[in-house]
Amino acid sequence: MTDLALAPRRRGGRAMRRAARTEVKIDMLPGLTNTLPPVEVMDAEQVTRIDAASMDILENVGVQFRDPIALADWKQAGAKVVNEIVYLDRDLVRELIASIPASFTYHARDPQKNLHLGGRHAVFVPMTGAPYLRDLDDVRRNPTLDDLAMFHKLSHMLPAMHSSAHHIVEPMDHPISHRHLRITYSSMKHSDKMFMGMTTSPKNAEDVLDMCAILFGAEFIDSHPVTTGNCNGNSPLVWDETMLGAMRTFCRRNQPVLCSPFVLGGANTPASVPATVAQLNAEALSALAYTQVIRKGAPTIYGHYLSTVSMKSGAPMAGTPEISLMNFMIGQMARFYDVPWRTSNTLGGAKTFDAQAGYESAATLSAVLHAGANYIWHSAGWNEAGMHCSVAKFIVDAEQCAMGYRMAEGPKWQDFDEALAAVGDIGPGGHYLGHDHTQANFQDAFFMPQMFDNNSIEQWAAEGSVEITERALRQARKLLGEYQEPMLDPTKDEELRDYIARREREIPAAAELNQTH
């Protein structure tokens, strides 16, 4: 005998199986406190080198702000502005980013679901922005508002999801110009977890925050983060008017934004990991600094979107070793500046929910946890380079996040002495299944993934050879059958509906429905 090919099957006692059936259902894990020491692939000198390189870029190459208001703001703040290029002195940048809170608390509709962000505190947020879905029958098609509601319901029920996000899928059955209203309402209505806010234009952002003011109170949100906006940069070194306008809306009202350079490594950055990080870091710093020009002390988050580009085909890639390395490095830079940071989870380019999707997603989940990321976006459903959100993958990714969460909690020592005593009780050659300590602790000791099938092939075949996609879709249908809508104050609900009705009268509906942004 060398390694056993198949471990012997031993059965737990009846009590164990009964206990396993009556697990308590919870709809949200507390915010993650990541106990893993972050993986640091740079020494202190290398961190300083990246910082210096980024500051050199900001001082000498400059950043293009394609937005007259931002350019005026920068002049006012003392930056050198030539045409649309802003040259930022490193002392100014350091002075500005110093007022960014190192951590803050997100407030959810259910205060039990408030979440800390920053330092060791992290949250998992589902994917967003898909123009297609793979639905409950694994059919790829354009999504509707009902499909979006379905994903918001699933986000509400999946314990490792800390947010219902916003447009997980694009509701193609509603005019583009009205979507942000329906999307926001759906996030608010179908879940009492925190959610994201649309940044598709400054006016849309205003609508989102007006709706937040209805839900939480205008005064409350001015001092309490309740939503998150994302602002993408156009790498290399450009921020555009739409994003900057939305950024101003959020920051003025004290709501956090993700300052996210959009990196296609090798195409819009140098063909070098450290130089890509230096450029990305310069881009992020320029936006982080600008948030503090808008409102000093406003909470804000170091962001990025990372892919590398295949030089053979031009396609963006995910789950590659350089993306993991850049996550580790960006984490180090964010900690160097003492600001919270955002990353992307489970990205990938597979067309179906196949092994490629599994490898890509797990490699990324592991990297972002070891990198110590705070705002872990795109944590469920992402496939096909973000072109579709898969219901099946949404379920499995969410369970993977729960497993990552468990890993990041670290080993549990509280019953160590008791467990050790069992070794003496059992002695050489025995087994532990009947031991009191096992009976009392098996539920918590080892994670049992529901979406993985670990039975023998004979048992699997006897049960119909059900593969993971169908197992996950069954679980999705089960969850949706059990879904209970969290009570929304009827007065607020009416006020929100009135607001939407009024704005939909005011905003001209775009002619065509089926167009993505």
Next chain:
Amino acid sequence: MTDLALAPRRRGGRAMRRAARTEVKIDMLPGLTNTLPPVEVMDAEQVTRIDAASMDILENVGVQFRDPIALADWKQAGAKVVNEIVYLDRDLVRELIASIPASFTYHARDPQKNLHLGGRHAVFVPMTGAPYLRDLDDVRRNPTLDDLAMFHKLSHMLPAMHSSAHHIVEPMDHPISHRHLRITYSSMKHSDKMFMGMTTSPKNAEDVLDMCAILFGAEFIDSHPVTTGNCNGNSPLVWDETMLGAMRTFCRRNQPVLCSPFVLGGANTPASVPATVAQLNAEALSALAYTQVIRKGAPTIYGHYLSTVSMKSGAPMAGTPEISLMNFMIGQMARFYDVPWRTSNTLGGAKTFDAQAGYESAATLSAVLHAGANYIWHSAGWNEAGMHCSVAKFIVDAEQCAMGYRMAEGPKWQDFDEALAAVGDIGPGGHYLGHDHTQANFQDAFFMPQMFDNNSIEQWAAEGSVEITERALRQARKLLGEYQEPMLDPTKDEELRDYIARREREIPAAAELNQTH
């Protein structure tokens, strides 16, 4: 615009595509020097606590050595022996394990493929022991000696595989009692990388080492490791006669063994991660110590096989958070004792090469690299709890190992200043595809996985909607078509064949062929 759903496709220049087509083929990456700082989930006090708990187990609970020779050896070495239970004093254990080399060099048939092991030096070794394969048509069936040869050829050609291992699949068309001879010959003949040695009995182990003596010279192997044997423990706290006999054969001839407790967490260990590690550590230490009783200074490797058991079904599980945590902890213990250590990669329970297989494999690969493992076994092909080796998965896992290798090398700084200069050249809003630095460096800057499809769904569909299993099988067929057998000295080849012929005459053939061990 929030996160772009699909990144724009930009094309590299013609020169880039030509360069990409003419990549130099190599058949082995150098041994990995893992630059990642190992993830340490225990502080120094917790490491000491595990050590103390293990030593308490060795002193007070004892370990059963079901083998009269080992019991006599232990008495001779000064241990307390009661019936078959050996009680090991911690001072004796520490004194014995002190002579284990912290690192050593494996010698391969091609000296260019010699490999360091221990410290930061690591190797990837394919899976072994499968009683079934999924073949070049993804059909699940019993393997033959030809199938085994196919896997040895693939191991030879896949750059991240550092070994051809031994019985990747069980050659069911040969009598069990003769298999070890044919397996060893196949490993030696089809690859000039290092290989593993069968430990199915002490006599079989003698045959393997006699064959090694033919290949390398008897004197040479007495001072140079050329193969690796695996010896599984029966947890809790038992070592059996077969394994101990094979261990003696290897150690006496100075060849390394993996001292591998076989852990089904929760079934043959306590339902606690730290207590499981304490027991496993005691088991490993007892065998590591015994190797030094056999031959002081013999190279040997801290081993283990880790799964956790589903208390719902009794099935072993892989890719779970506790397995990652235990890998991190075992790594810490091995470094505490300053001995090289072995782990298992890409384990999982999926029945097909589906998303489950991808998640499990990638989660494990990541964990073992972050844990700083040295001998990374079962790195390609494993599926269905080891019941089958999949050709498709073998190919993809090997590429994943190459990606993990790249990650573990860390960021490359050598062209940092040059790459930074490109940022100034390009400036805000440009792109890097035509820049000289990109042209010169894109091949090395970002890994381009061949087995992942990152094209648009339209392009993928136009090319026949080929999924990952078929892509990988095509690659396997291509590699086998290009395979060139590494020249084996004809005199040695004849001597090996004569040895096998003689031993097959001497050893009675078991009646039935189709039986796995």
